[in-house]
Amino acid sequence: MLKKRVIFTLLYDRGSFMLSRNFRLQKVGNLQWLKKNYDFSKIAFSIDELIILDVSRSERDEKMFCEHVKKLTEECFVPITAGGGIRSVVQSRRLLCSGADKIVVNSLLAANPALVFVLASEFGRQCIVASVDARRSADGYEVWMYNGGRLQDGSLGDWLTNLMDLPIGELYLNSMDRDGTGQGYDFALLDHLPRPMPIPVILAGGAGKYQHLADGLSEQRVDAVATAHLFNFVGDGLEHARIGLIGSGHNLPVWDRNTAQEMKDIFKR
Amino acid sequence: MAGRQVAVIDYGMGNVWSVLSAFRYLGGEATLTDDPDQIITADFLVLPGVGSFRKAMDSIRKAGMDKAIHEAVKIRGSKILGICLGMQLLAAFGSEDGETAGLGLIGNRVDPFTPLELGHRKLPHVGFNTVRFNEQAGLFRDLPGQPDFYFVHSYRMLIENLVGRHAICSYGTDFLAAFETENICGTQFHPEKSQTNGLTLLRNFLYL
Numbered sequence: 001m002l003k004k005r006v007i008f009t010l011l012y013d014r015g016s017f018m019l020s021r022n023f024r025l026q027k028v029g030n031l032q033w034l035k036k037n038y039d040f041s042k043i044a045f046s047i048d049e050l051i052i053l054d055v056s057r058s059e060r061d062e063k064m065f066c067e068h069v070k071k072l073t074e075e076c077f078v079p080i081t082a083g084g085g086i087r088s089v090v091q092s093r094r095l096l097c098s099g100a101d102k103i104v105v106n107s108l109l110a111a112n113p114a115l116v117f118v119l120a121s122e123f124g125r126q127c128i129v130a131s132v133d134a135r136r137s138a139d140g141y142e143v144w145m146y147n148g149g150r151l152q153d154g155s156l157g158d159w160l161t162n163l164m165d166l167p168i169g170e171l172y173l174n175s176m177d178r179d180g181t182g183q184g185y186d187f188a189l190l191d192h193l194p195r196p197m198p199i200p201v202i203l204a205g206g207a208g209k210y211q212h213l214a215d216g217l218s219e220q221r222v223d224a225v226a227t228a229h230l231f232n233f234v235g236d237g238l239e240h241a242r243i244g245l246i247g248s249g250h251n252l253p254v255w256d257r258n259t260a261q262e263m264k265d266i267f268k269r
Numbered sequence: 270m271a272g273r274q275v276a277v278i279d280y281g282m283g284n285v286w287s288v289l290s291a292f293r294y295l296g297g298e299a300t301l302t303d304d305p306d307q308i309i310t311a312d313f314l315v316l317p318g319v320g321s322f323r324k325a326m327d328s329i330r331k332a333g334m335d336k337a338i339h340e341a342v343k344i345r346g347s348k349i350l351g352i353c354l355g356m357q358l359l360a361a362f363g364s365e366d367g368e369t370a371g372l373g374l375i376g377n378r379v380d381p382f383t384p385l386e387l388g389h390r391k392l393p394h395v396g397f398n399t400v401r402f403n404e405q406a407g408l409f410r411d412l413p414g415q416p417d418f419y420f421v422h423s424y425r426m427l428i429e430n431l432v433g434r435h436a437i438c439s440y441g442t443d444f445l446a447a448f449e450t451e452n453i454c455g456t457q458f459h460p461e462k463s464q465t466n467g468l469t470l471l472r473n474f475l476y477l
Binding site: 003070096098100124126199223253256259 | 273283284285286287290291293294295296297319320391393394395396397398399413416417419421423440459461462463464465466467468469472475
């Protein structure tokens with residue numbers, strides 16, 4: 001049976017990894033710091049997928065971002081999705097040659113849907129993850145683009161329905177209200193999904209502890225749960241969460257984390 | 270155990286970096302190549318890839334890599350591992366974008382999942398799914414009884430008359446998830462994206 005997924009999302013801003021709360025960023029540390037203090041290798045063997053988003057608020061350095069993706073994926077053997085500010089085929093290919101399997105697009109979906117078709121014909125629609133940032137409003141939800149900087153016309157439901165006409169492989173649905181708060185996912189977002197929903201849904205925004213991941217995975221409309229909360233799942237936090245989730249019967253893939261060290265450099269001994 | 274040299278064949282499609290990284294993690298010396306001479310002399314060949322069967326075969330033929338792969342595998346007895354589209358390219362035919370001849374190292378065909386097989390299931394088949402083996406040895410040594418591997422594909426191969434060890438996955442139908450027949454191996458899933466289950470399989474490949 002096809003498994004659900006626990007995804008870790010890393011937020012990147014010009015050489016640093018960030019914590020986000022309601023889309024306001026706080027610097028955590030650079031790559032070296034992440035590997036050392038946050039034991040990234042441990043996190044890497046406790047997740048089903050890694051998403052790396054360039055959320056740089058000022059001008060992006062694409063080359064440097066690709067270098068970071070490469071470094072992160074050297075010892076991370078799960079599907080990798082990368083994105084943030086993608087505007088061309090060349091830029092996408094560069095990410096896909098740096099260890100990424102899929103690319104994330106968000107503002108591009110509104111700014112240049114024609115390019116989304118080009119990307120899909122070049123790399124396949126399974127390669128394209130549509131990211132949507134939604135915020136509660138007086139009468140439902142509104143959609144924001146450009147790192148939450150620009151309001152999109154229309155409701156969340158309308159926007160999601162429109163997206164289904166584009167060649168996309170997955171939906172990354174993020175709550176701006178819950179982002180980084182650790183208050184749990186906003187399941188009401190799911191009520192705005194098209195029915196039937198033809199592609200997998202990744203729910204993001206708000207997971208702060210084990211129970212939130214469990215709640216997300218229990219929701220039938222959710223195929224994957226994502227968390228970007230570095231602090232809450234630091235060290236073996238995510239590992240324990242995973243063991244707990246599998247132990248309580250959640251439909252996640254299983255592997256033996258302990259053999260990772262045995263396998264490292266086995267052909268150099 | 271030192272000195273496992275792996276030539277990863279580069280024909281411009283798919284995530285080759287992760288394949289290189291996985292072999293390097295194991296301590297193998299993995300290099301990327303599109304040079305037929307280097308392909309002919311390699312002991313371990315890996316054919317990765319994601320994308321269109323026809324486009325891939327066109328690039329491989331144009332660079333003369335098809336002949337080099339044949340000479341390495343059929344004459345020199347080099348081991349080859351095809352991953353995802355790479356496994357499909359080892360087959361005789363693919364029906365993507367019209368009938369296209371593959372490398373023909375095995376006699377199987379590559380066809381899309383049919384609507385009848387799929388039922389309500391989504392395409393592509395993406396994500397971790399469970400496989401089962403006919404024999405837990407060789408390429409499948411030391412793996413759990415029913416391990417999970419990461420898949421992303423819309424076309425599939427069936428077992429047909431393939432001999433040797435194989436793994437089966439179910440997605441509407443039982444399809445060929447991996448195989449080892451003499452020196453020819455393939456995985457429809459991505460071992461380089463399947464955590465320690467995948468690393469174990471890649472290690473096994475280098476022990477064959």
